[in-house]
Amino acid sequence: MNPPSTFQIFQKIPTVLPQTVTILSLIFLQLSALGAPVRPSGTIGYLQQLNEEDWILKAEALHYLSENKVPEALESILKITKDEKERSWIRSKALVAYCKIQNGQDIPQILSTFASSSDQVLREGAAESAGLIKENKGMEILLKLTTDKIKSVQLRALASYSRIMGEKAWPLAQKMTESITEELIPLAVESLALVGNKDAFERLKELTKSSTNKRPLVESLDRSKSPKAVPVLLDLLENTSTDDANYAYIISALSKNNNEILSSSLKDLIRTGRDSALFAAARIITILFQDPNLGKELLSALTTSTAPETLKTVMIALGSKEMNPDSNKEFFITHLKNETPEIKVLSIRCLSHCTEANLYTLLKETIKDNESRVSIAAISALMETPLEDAPTGELVSYLEDVLVSTDNVIRKAAFELLGHAGNADDFEPALAMLGEALSGTDTVRREAVAEALGSIAPDNGIANVARRQGYVSNWMVLGTFLNDKEHKAFANELEPEKGIDFEKTYPSTYVWALQGNQKRDGEKPIEREIGWSEASVNKTNGMLMMGPLLPPPGTFSIAYAVSDFNSEKDQDLFLSLDGDDAFKVWLNGEKISEQVAPYLHRQSCVASQGNIKIKLKKGKNRILVKSANIEHEWWIRARITDANNKPLELF
Amino acid sequence: MKLITLTFAIISALALGNVNAQDPPSQSVGVARLTPEVRTAISKGLEYLSKEGSQRADGSWGGDQNRVAETSLTLMAFMLQGHVPGRGQYGRNMENAISFLLNVGQNQRGYLGTPKNHAGMYEHGLAVLALSEAWGQSKNPRIKSALTRAVDITLRAQNKEGGWRYSPEPRDADLSMTVMQIVALNSASEAGIAVPQTTIDKAAEYVLSCQDQGSGGFKYTAGGGEPNFARTAAGVMSLIMCGQRNLKATQRGIAFLKAFPESKFKSTNHFHYAHYYAVQSMYQSGDADFRAWYPKISAEIIGKQNKNDGSWSGSYGQAYGTSLSILILGVPYRYLPIYQR
Numbered sequence: 001m002n003p004p005s006t007f008q009i010f011q012k013i014p015t016v017l018p019q020t021v022t023i024l025s026l027i028f029l030q031l032s033a034l035g036a037p038v039r040p041s042g043t044i045g046y047l048q049q050l051n052e053e054d055w056i057l058k059a060e061a062l063h064y065l066s067e068n069k070v071p072e073a074l075e076s077i078l079k080i081t082k083d084e085k086e087r088s089w090i091r092s093k094a095l096v097a098y099c100k101i102q103n104g105q106d107i108p109q110i111l112s113t114f115a116s117s118s119d120q121v122l123r124e125g126a127a128e129s130a131g132l133i134k135e136n137k138g139m140e141i142l143l144k145l146t147t148d149k150i151k152s153v154q155l156r157a158l159a160s161y162s163r164i165m166g167e168k169a170w171p172l173a174q175k176m177t178e179s180i181t182e183e184l185i186p187l188a189v190e191s192l193a194l195v196g197n198k199d200a201f202e203r204l205k206e207l208t209k210s211s212t213n214k215r216p217l218v219e220s221l222d223r224s225k226s227p228k229a230v231p232v233l234l235d236l237l238e239n240t241s242t243d244d245a246n247y248a249y250i251i252s253a254l255s256k257n258n259n260e261i262l263s264s265s266l267k268d269l270i271r272t273g274r275d276s277a278l279f280a281a282a283r284i285i286t287i288l289f290q291d292p293n294l295g296k297e298l299l300s301a302l303t304t305s306t307a308p309e310t311l312k313t314v315m316i317a318l319g320s321k322e323m324n325p326d327s328n329k330e331f332f333i334t335h336l337k338n339e340t341p342e343i344k345v346l347s348i349r350c351l352s353h354c355t356e357a358n359l360y361t362l363l364k365e366t367i368k369d370n371e372s373r374v375s376i377a378a379i380s381a382l383m384e385t386p387l388e389d390a391p392t393g394e395l396v397s398y399l400e401d402v403l404v405s406t407d408n409v410i411r412k413a414a415f416e417l418l419g420h421a422g423n424a425d426d427f428e429p430a431l432a433m434l435g436e437a438l439s440g441t442d443t444v445r446r447e448a449v450a451e452a453l454g455s456i457a458p459d460n461g462i463a464n465v466a467r468r469q470g471y472v473s474n475w476m477v478l479g480t481f482l483n484d485k486e487h488k489a490f491a492n493e494l495e496p497e498k499g500i501d502f503e504k505t506y507p508s509t510y511v512w513a514l515q516g517n518q519k520r521d522g523e524k525p526i527e528r529e530i531g532w533s534e535a536s537v538n539k540t541n542g543m544l545m546m547g548p549l550l551p552p553p554g555t556f557s558i559a560y561a562v563s564d565f566n567s568e569k570d571q572d573l574f575l576s577l578d579g580d581d582a583f584k585v586w587l588n589g590e591k592i593s594e595q596v597a598p599y600l601h602r603q604s605c606v607a608s609q610g611n612i613k614i615k616l617k618k619g620k621n622r623i624l625v626k627s628a629n630i631e632h633e634w635w636i637r638a639r640i641t642d643a644n645n646k647p648l649e650l651f
Numbered sequence: 652m653k654l655i656t657l658t659f660a661i662i663s664a665l666a667l668g669n670v671n672a673q674d675p676p677s678q679s680v681g682v683a684r685l686t687p688e689v690r691t692a693i694s695k696g697l698e699y700l701s702k703e704g705s706q707r708a709d710g711s712w713g714g715d716q717n718r719v720a721e722t723s724l725t726l727m728a729f730m731l732q733g734h735v736p737g738r739g740q741y742g743r744n745m746e747n748a749i750s751f752l753l754n755v756g757q758n759q760r761g762y763l764g765t766p767k768n769h770a771g772m773y774e775h776g777l778a779v780l781a782l783s784e785a786w787g788q789s790k791n792p793r794i795k796s797a798l799t800r801a802v803d804i805t806l807r808a809q810n811k812e813g814g815w816r817y818s819p820e821p822r823d824a825d826l827s828m829t830v831m832q833i834v835a836l837n838s839a840s841e842a843g844i845a846v847p848q849t850t851i852d853k854a855a856e857y858v859l860s861c862q863d864q865g866s867g868g869f870k871y872t873a874g875g876g877e878p879n880f881a882r883t884a885a886g887v888m889s890l891i892m893c894g895q896r897n898l899k900a901t902q903r904g905i906a907f908l909k910a911f912p913e914s915k916f917k918s919t920n921h922f923h924y925a926h927y928y929a930v931q932s933m934y935q936s937g938d939a940d941f942r943a944w945y946p947k948i949s950a951e952i953i954g955k956q957n958k959n960d961g962s963w964s965g966s967y968g969q970a971y972g973t974s975l976s977i978l979i980l981g982v983p984y985r986y987l988p989i990y991q992r
Contacts, residue, residue: 512912545864548899551906551910552867552911632863
């Protein structure tokens with residue numbers, strides 16, 4: 001069986017261990033509290049895990065216990081090294097773990113045994129372990145293993161030797177890495193990275209280029225922990241496609257290096273000016289390491305021949321908040337005029353991260369771009385811009401092109417921006433420009449315009465927007481009368497239904513009830529006199545919200561709403577009604593609709609009836625609505641249109 | 652504003668040679684006069700709170716779960732009548748209370764909630780409120796740094812909707828907890844601690860999202876719960892604190908409170924909590940509303956006082972009931988900045 005890679009081992013860990021580790025960690029905490037020696041969290045679990053049959057679990061425990069140098073593990077680990085029924089690879093790893101934990105100058109007997117074993121895997125373990133013995137006491141074994149009959153054992157020993165000797169290992173490394181087969185390149189690379197002199201790196205680069213299997217190569221470079229491996233890793237990255245699975249692996253290896261080394265190596269990479277180098281550097285900056293100084297290097301390395309893909313990647317790197325995008329503002333502004341729409345969009349996004357840029361000024365032309373995605377990106381960026389930057393009173397003319405755009409998406413975004421950034425000063429110009437949409441038959445557009453206008457309308461402008469859409473906007477309201485959950489009062493004829501007299505007052509009773517329960521102990525019915533009052537719809541979607549108009553709490557209540565209006569002639573039109581919870585409607589004294597929505601506790605209960613054919617007479621007409629509410633929201637809405645759904649302004 | 656008022660209160664007291672300020676020099680500074688009966692009730696309540704055995708050796712009041720809250724309320728009750736930490740009849744009680752609160756903060760990196768209290772942010776808010784009011788009166792130099800750290804925790808715990816909940820982290824939110832933090836931040840801001848306006852604006856947005864559109868009352872959260880008297884009182888008060896007194900939503904809330912059945916003065920859920928906010932809301936609403944409201948609630952509170960020892964019972968014990976009763980009765984004193992219109 002081939003030995004598992006580190007990757008395979010760690011793939012399995014998360015699914016196996018968390019619960020065990022958590023429980024054991026708790027036990028550990030309790031032991032700590034009792035005065036037991038402090039051990040890394042999870043130690044007990046990993047000690048037990050050494051006895052698992054599963055080699056992955058065992059290998060993972062060896063890794064953890066050796067990394068944390070847990071002395072209690074020594075005995076069990078030694079037992080594994082001696083277990084001849086155990087896999088050689090695990091025994092070999094156990095020896096390495098043993099020497100790491102022991103961290104001393106004594107050569108364990110088992111190490112000598114492994115070094116002279118006929119099993120190649122055990123000898124490889126000995127080669128790795130001998131380098132861990134302090135005071136170079138393992139040197140003799142190492143040097144012997146560098147002459148082993150098997151090349152992989154030799155190179156493993158060379159890596160350990162190089163780790164100890166550094167540049168002094170070059171003569172031996174030079175000889176041993178002269179002629180290497182492809183599968184052994186990673187081991188040779190590790191040695192050369194550990195030697196770290198100029199000659200070693202020249203050879204390392206050559207070997208790297210001739211290797212087709214990048215994963216073990218990256219592992220070796222990573223394992224060497226040599227700062228000199230960073231340029232090699234960057235070189236590998238530059239020549240690896242972003243779709244390649246090794247790409248993330250290389251970045252992961254790079255992430256283990258300190259910022260200073262990374263920054264200096266990135267600078268060198270950028271200064272080559274190669275497109276692929278800039279691309280790689282920009283990716284690293286975006287993913288791993290944000291340093292504004294590198295941004296300057298990136299900018300100065302760009303040329304007119306830089307490929308769009310690279311330019312995009314550089315922009316993404318420069319636009320992040322950590323890279324001080326304000327210092328690159330001019331660069332982004334320049335590219336607002338780039339011929340590639342994607343670059344324009346990126347420029348907009350980068351500019352939106354600049355704190356010192358007034359986007360309304362910068363995007364004045366871009367917002368009108370022929371490419372809809374550019375225009376929409378500009379509008380979206382303006383949505384995030386401080387409101388004080390918006391051109392007060394001139395927002396409508398600023399947005400003129402997009403507000404009347406033929407592209408629905410752009411138009412909708414523009415309406416939203418108008419509603420968001422506009423104020424009462426923009427209302428009249430907006431109404432003049434967009435008013436036509438309010439009386440149109442395109443419902444989606446009408447509602448979007450109405451919502452935008454509603455956001456910027458002064459208090460007295462709301463009803464006007466509603467009226468132009470055909471909603472009954474001015475009412476006389478009377479309430480409240482007592483209702484109940486069964487809508488008994490709604491079913492019965494109450495005084496106002498017998499004749500409307502706006503001067504008259506009516507006795508009414510109500511019970512204060514909030515919990516959906518009218519029969520709370522101690523709450524007595526309250527008597528009062530109520531009269532008619534004027535009211536206008538308070539939403540541009542035509543809703544007349546009853547709650548704010550009538551005495552609280554508005555639960556279990558009945559109210560009446562009346563609107564008088566003139567028709568120039570006798571005509572047939574259509575009335576649409578809705579309301580929460582129930583309504584009855586009379587037109588000129590004739591009942592034309594009655595709808596009751598099923599009661600839902602704490603939810604909207606909307607009743608509706610659309611397109612009721614009505615006959616208006618020439619002159620004054622009267623619509624009377626009886627509206628009932630049990631709890632929660634309470635509103636009514638009425639709209640009159642012609643046969644083509646075009647609203648009529650009758651009110 | 653705060654300092655001017657406090658200075659006025661202290662100078663007035665000194666001018667009359669009455670540092671103890673048991674009977675502040677002017678009982679007519681508010682829109683409603685404090686009757687002798689009310690003044691006596693407050694004084695007796697404060698005597699009860701200062702009695703040996705009421706305050707613990709560490710300077711706190713109340714049970715183990717809510718000591719910070721009860722200590723904060725009690726400290727405010729003393730300050731309401733013009734008593735000054737470190738001076739006069741209750742000076743030592745107040746200094747000890749301040750030390751207790753500061754120690755809680757010091758032991759918890761600025762967080763002021765009682766460690767075992769799962770709704771610790773409520774206590775945190777109350778402690779910020781009390782310490783903000785105390786700052787300027789007490790000579791304890793630790794108050795400012797404790798307040799700064801505590802306010803920083805509050806600011807960081809605001810969730811994306813603008814509200815706060817039980818623990819000092821920006822997760823969920825409810826109206827009650829949010830109101831507490833608004834009141835606290837408002838007071839801290841008055842005391843000179845920097846509080847970003849965006850925090851207040853977002854908090855106001857959250858409170859508004861809790862308003863029930865049907866009745867105008869306020870619900871427990873934006874998404875649910877029934878409106879009730881206590882929540883509406885809290886919601887209205889916090890909106891006023893956010894500078895939204897003239898907002899239609901605030902006015903609807905006030906209408907809700909006024910229209911609520913008269914039984915609200917006798918018993919309602921969370922009686923002290925509700926009336927602590929309600930009386931302030933009415934005070935802020937204007938003279939007419941306050942004149943109509945205050946006599947009813949003060950009569951009821953006085954009727955509930957234990958005539959033997961001067962205490963009041965409350966949902967969380969005597970210290971809670973007594974201190975909140977005093978804070979409700981004493982609104983016309985107007986010494987605490989929070990009551991300023």
